[in-house]
Amino acid sequence: MVTFIDDKHNKTNKRTTAENVLSSFLYSHHDFYWSTNSIQVVYNPYEIAGFAHGIMTIPVPKKYLKYYDSKTSEVIKYVPKPGKYTYINGTYKHSTIYKSIKNGVQEKKEIESLAESYTQTSNTFTFHSSLGHNNITFPLPATKGEEGKFDQGLRNYKVIDTGKTVKVAAGTFKNVVVVKISEPMNNYSALFYVAPNRGIILVSDEKGKNKGMELFKYQK
Incomplete structure (x- = not known):
């Protein structure tokens, strides 16, 4: 677990690293792409590390993505089928x-x-x-x-x-x-x-x- 400041709600929370990354991803609309078992969130230099680290990607496992079906990786559709x-x-x-x-x-x-x-x-x-x-x-x-x-x-x-x-x-x-x-x-x-x-x-x-x-x- 890590402790970080949730800027949206202005309070300190305890979350896993993945939840922290997912939170910033949702709030800031970072670029991302799918890998086999996760979403890879892309961060530019200086966003989370020094310039020397370059562009970084951090995985968010599927289990944290409730909008997606964990078995199929598809977006959950709430509209009725015909x-x-x-x-x-x-x-x-x-x-x-x-x-x-x-x-x-x-x-x-x-x-x-x-x-x-x-x-x-x-x-x-x-x-x-x-x-x-x-x-x-x-x-x-x-x-x-x-x-x-x-x-x-x-x-x-x-x-x-x-x-x-x-x-x-x-x-x-x-x-x-x-x-x-x-x-x-x-x-x-x-x-x-x-x-x-x-x-x-x-x-x-x-x-x-x-x-x-x-x-x-x-x-x-």
């Missing part, structure tokens, strides 16, 4: 068919402007409701405790968890991101559970006890 999704809310059941679009999927509807959709870029996950506003959004890689505003400041998000295992009617899902969405003006808040390749699989109250919508079935 197919038919059936959701249940109490006794009410409804289905949505998603088709592929650029950076995500979109609900199949005759009037596309009324269709809901999911998109994911290199730094943002978003669910667009059928009403045209952003129902959910959070930065990627998802970081526990991170919070912010969206929808012109009318909505807040806070990442509660990034690796939760969640069981719903459709099955058990790992590496689920739990995001609290709140609307202070309407005194509303709820937890949204977002699973890799399935999107939103569950909505509950902010205590995680009372279920709203949950994923019941997925069909290709």
